[in-house]
Amino acid sequence: MYRYDELDQALVDERVAEFRDQVRRHLAGELSEEEFRPLRLRNGLYIQRHAPMLRIAIPYGLLSAQQLRALAHITRRYDRGYGHFTTRQNLQLNWPALADVPDILAELARVQMHAIQTSGNCVRNVTADHMAGIAPDEIDDPRPYCEIIRQWATLHPEFTYLPRKFKIAVTGSAEDRAASEVHDIGLQLRRATGGEIGFTVRVGGGLGRAPVIGQVIREWLPVTDLLAYLEAILRIYNLHGRRDNIHKARIKVLVKSLGIERFRSEVEHEWQAGRACAAQLSASELERVRGFFRPQAYESLSNIDVASGREPPFQAWYRYNTRPHRVPGYRAVLVSLKAHGAVPGDMTAGQMEALADLAERVSFGLVRSTHTQNLLLADVPQHRLHEVWQELLSLGLAMPNIGTLTDMIACPGLDFCSLANAGTLSVARQIQERFDDLDYLYDLGEIEIKMSGCMNACGHHHVGHIGILGVDKHGEEWYQISLGGSANGFTALGEVIGPSVPQPEVAITLERIVETYRELREDGERFIDTVRRIGIAPFRERAYALHPAAA
Amino acid sequence: MRYILQRRELRPDDWRYLGEECAESDALIVPLAQLRADPLQWQKRSGPLGALLGPADSVAELSELLPWLALVALQFPNPGDGRGYSQARLLRARLGFAGELRAVGAGVRQDQVFLLTRCGFDSLEPLPGVDLEAVRRALNRYSVAYQPGSAQVELRRQRFMPGAPSAARSPD
Numbered sequence: 001m002y003r004y005d006e007l008d009q010a011l012v013d014e015r016v017a018e019f020r021d022q023v024r025r026h027l028a029g030e031l032s033e034e035e036f037r038p039l040r041l042r043n044g045l046y047i048q049r050h051a052p053m054l055r056i057a058i059p060y061g062l063l064s065a066q067q068l069r070a071l072a073h074i075t076r077r078y079d080r081g082y083g084h085f086t087t088r089q090n091l092q093l094n095w096p097a098l099a100d101v102p103d104i105l106a107e108l109a110r111v112q113m114h115a116i117q118t119s120g121n122c123v124r125n126v127t128a129d130h131m132a133g134i135a136p137d138e139i140d141d142p143r144p145y146c147e148i149i150r151q152w153a154t155l156h157p158e159f160t161y162l163p164r165k166f167k168i169a170v171t172g173s174a175e176d177r178a179a180s181e182v183h184d185i186g187l188q189l190r191r192a193t194g195g196e197i198g199f200t201v202r203v204g205g206g207l208g209r210a211p212v213i214g215q216v217i218r219e220w221l222p223v224t225d226l227l228a229y230l231e232a233i234l235r236i237y238n239l240h241g242r243r244d245n246i247h248k249a250r251i252k253v254l255v256k257s258l259g260i261e262r263f264r265s266e267v268e269h270e271w272q273a274g275r276a277c278a279a280q281l282s283a284s285e286l287e288r289v290r291g292f293f294r295p296q297a298y299e300s301l302s303n304i305d306v307a308s309g310r311e312p313p314f315q316a317w318y319r320y321n322t323r324p325h326r327v328p329g330y331r332a333v334l335v336s337l338k339a340h341g342a343v344p345g346d347m348t349a350g351q352m353e354a355l356a357d358l359a360e361r362v363s364f365g366l367v368r369s370t371h372t373q374n375l376l377l378a379d380v381p382q383h384r385l386h387e388v389w390q391e392l393l394s395l396g397l398a399m400p401n402i403g404t405l406t407d408m409i410a411c412p413g414l415d416f417c418s419l420a421n422a423g424t425l426s427v428a429r430q431i432q433e434r435f436d437d438l439d440y441l442y443d444l445g446e447i448e449i450k451m452s453g454c455m456n457a458c459g460h461h462h463v464g465h466i467g468i469l470g471v472d473k474h475g476e477e478w479y480q481i482s483l484g485g486s487a488n489g490f491t492a493l494g495e496v497i498g499p500s501v502p503q504p505e506v507a508i509t510l511e512r513i514v515e516t517y518r519e520l521r522e523d524g525e526r527f528i529d530t531v532r533r534i535g536i537a538p539f540r541e542r543a544y545a546l547h548p549a550a551a
Numbered sequence: 552m553r554y555i556l557q558r559r560e561l562r563p564d565d566w567r568y569l570g571e572e573c574a575e576s577d578a579l580i581v582p583l584a585q586l587r588a589d590p591l592q593w594q595k596r597s598g599p600l601g602a603l604l605g606p607a608d609s610v611a612e613l614s615e616l617l618p619w620l621a622l623v624a625l626q627f628p629n630p631g632d633g634r635g636y637s638q639a640r641l642l643r644a645r646l647g648f649a650g651e652l653r654a655v656g657a658g659v660r661q662d663q664v665f666l667l668t669r670c671g672f673d674s675l676e677p678l679p680g681v682d683l684e685a686v687r688r689a690l691n692r693y694s695v696a697y698q699p700g701s702a703q704v705e706l707r708r709q710r711f712m713p714g715a716p717s718a719a720r721s722p723d
C-alpha cells in the first residue's frame with residue numbers, strides 16, 4: 001500500500017495543527033458556529049443529533065493492520081468502542097467530543113491517516129473497486145490513480161470551495177464494482193489495442209434527490225493527462241455550477257442544463273488552453289506510486305478443493321463469503337459486517353483488533369473496506385480458509401450472507417443523522433428478523449437491498465435491486481420502496497412501486513415482493529433479471545394486495 | 552485609513568474604490584460594468600486604474616482591458632463561494648496578468664488566505680476589523696503542497712509540477 005513520504009506526513013501534521021487552532025478559536029468564541037461550520041466539515045466533522053460525528057478517510061478502502069488497530073484504539077479512547085463503515089469506504093465515529101477531535105486527528109496522522117475532505121463542498125474520498133489488484137477480470141489496478149487523485153485533490157488551492165460535494169470513483173475491471181456511473185466523475189480504466197492504458201471518463205452521475213447516471217464525456221483519456229483533464233472539469237464546474245440553490249448545485253445539474261455536448265466542448269477547450277499550467281502527472285511520478293501497489297509476495301500454490309467434505313456451514317460461507325483470486329491457491333474473503341441483529345457496517349474495537357491480527361497472519365497485514373459496508377481480506381491462501389472461517393465465526397464476522405438480501409446497505413438514519421427523515425436501523429433489524437432463515441435467503445439468491453433515511457441517498461437506495469427510502473409523514477416514519485436499481489456493470493435507477501408503507505410493514509412488504517419473484521422467476525433467474533423481464537407491475541399488485549387502503 | 556496585506560506586508564491601501572473620495576491622480580478601482588461601459592473615460596485618467604469583479608463576472612471579458620490595469624480586485628462575498636479562486640488562476644495563468652491581484656471581502660480570512668495566495672493573489676483585503684496580523688501568520692500554515700501554485704508562497708516541497716505531459720498523444 002502507499003506509504004507517506006516526508007511531504008505527505010508534513011501535510012497531515014500541518015493540517016492537524018491548523019484544525020487544532022480552528023477548534024480552539026471556535027471554543028474561545030472567536031469563530032462563530034456559522035464561520036466554523038465549513039472549516040470543520042472539510043475535516044469530516046458534522047454536528048449530529050446526539051454528538052459530533054467524525055468521518056475518517058480510508059482512501060480507496062485500503063487499511064493496514066496497524067491502521068485498523070489505531071482505529072480500534074481511537075474508538076475505545078474517544079468514542080464508545082465501535083465505528084461504522086460507510087458506502088464511501090470510510091469509517092464514522094458517532095460519539096466523539098469536539099474538544100477531542102484535534103487529538104484524534106493527531107493519532108490518525110501518526111499512522112498516516114486523516115479526515116481531510118470527508119465532507120464539505122470539495123473533492124471527497126476517492127473510491128475504488130474493493131477487488132483492485134486481485135480481480136481476475138482487471139485491466140489495470142485503479143489504486144495508484146486513486147492515490148494520485150487523492151493527493152492532487154487534497155487542499156487543492158482552486159477547488160476547496162466548490163458549489164457542492166464532489167465524488168470520484170475509479171474502476172479497473174470490466175465489472176464495475178465501484179459504482180462509477182453514479183459519481184460526479186467516474187473513471188474506467190481501459191486498454192487500447194496497442195496496449196496503452198487510458199480512461200473512459202464519465203461525468204454528471206450521482207444519487208441524492210435527482211439521481212442521474214453519468215454520461216461519457218471522453219471515450220479515451222491518456223493516463224498522463226488525468227490531472228489536467230480533471231482540472232478542466234473542476235474549473236468549469238467551479239465557475240459555472242449553481243450556488244443559489246443547494247439542491248441544484250451538483251455537477252449533474254450543470255451537465256444537464258448545458259447538455260453533454262456543450263459541457264464537453266467547454267471542458268475540452270479548457271483542457272487544451274490550460275495544459276501548460278495544469279498539474280502534470282509525470283511518468284516517473286506514476287511509476288513511483290505504482291511501486292506501492294505491486295503484487296504481494298505470493299507463495300507458489302495451486303487451487304485446491306477447499307469445501308468438499310467439510311461441514312455445511314463452512315461450505316455456505318465459502319460459497320457466499322469468498323471470491324476468486326487472480327493468483328492460483330488464493331481467495332479473497334469478505335468479512336461480513338451484516339450479522340443478523342447487528343447494525344449494518346458497525347464493528348467493535350475488539351473485532352477490529354482481532355481482524356488486524358488475523359490479517360497479519362493470513363493476508364499480508366492488509367484489510368479493505370467495501371462500498372457495501374463489509375471488509376475484505378484480499379489475499380488468503382486457500383489452505384487456510386477453514387482456519388480463517390473458524391476465527392471469523394468466533395468474532396461474529398462470518399455471517400454467510402454476502403450478496404443475499406440481508407447483506408443490505410444502510411445509512412445511520414434518524415438514530416444518528418440530523419438530516420434523516422426516518423430510521424434505518426430498526427428497519428434493518430426488522431428485515432434481519434423476518435429473513436433469518438439462511439436456506440430461504442439462499443433460495444432467493446442475489447438481492448441487493450439499499451436503504452437511505454432521507455433523499456440525500458447515502459444508502460444508495462436508487463441503485464438497490466430493492467431500494468428503501470425513509471420519508472416523514474406528519475411525524476411518522478414511512479418507507480418508499482423501489483425495484484430494479486443496479487450499480488454493477490448495468491447501471492439503472494430503481495422505479496418506485498407505489499405509496500410508501502408504514503414502518504412496521506416494511507419487512508412483510510419485502511416478503512410479498514420476493515414471494516412474487518419466487519413464483520414468477522424462470523429457471524436460475526436472479527431477482528433483478530426477473531424485475532427487468534416482467535417490470536414492476538406484478539410486484540406492485542402483490543405488495544399492496546392486503547392493503548386496499550394503502551393502495 | 553484602510554489597511555491591507557500586500558505581498559505579506561501590512562500597509563495602508565493606496566487605492567480608492569469608485570465612490571470614495573479621491574483625486575484625479577489617485578489609484579482608482581472601478582467595477583467591471585462601469586469600466587466596460589466607457590473604457591476610454593477611465594483610461595484618460597492620470598492615476599493608475601484597477602477593475603473590481605464579482606464572482607459571477609467572466610475574467611475573459613477583461614482581457615482587452617488588462618493592458619491598462621495595474622490591479623484586479625476579485626470579490627469574495629462569503630467564504631464558501633470559491634469562484635474567485637478559479638478567476639484568479641485564469642487571470643494569472645491564462646491571461647498572463649502580472650499586476651496586483653487582490654482578494655476582497657468576507658471570504659478573505661485567515662482560514663482561506665493560504666489557498667488564495669497559492670492561486671495568485673498578492674494582496675488581501677479582508678473586511679474591516681479582521682486581525683491582519685493573524686491573517687499574515689496564516690500564510691505560513693503549510694510548508695508543503697501537492698499542486699502547482701503561485702511562487703508567492705514559499706514551500707519546502709511541492710509534488711505535481713505544471714506543464715503538458717511529455718508523453719506522445721494516444722489515439723483519440
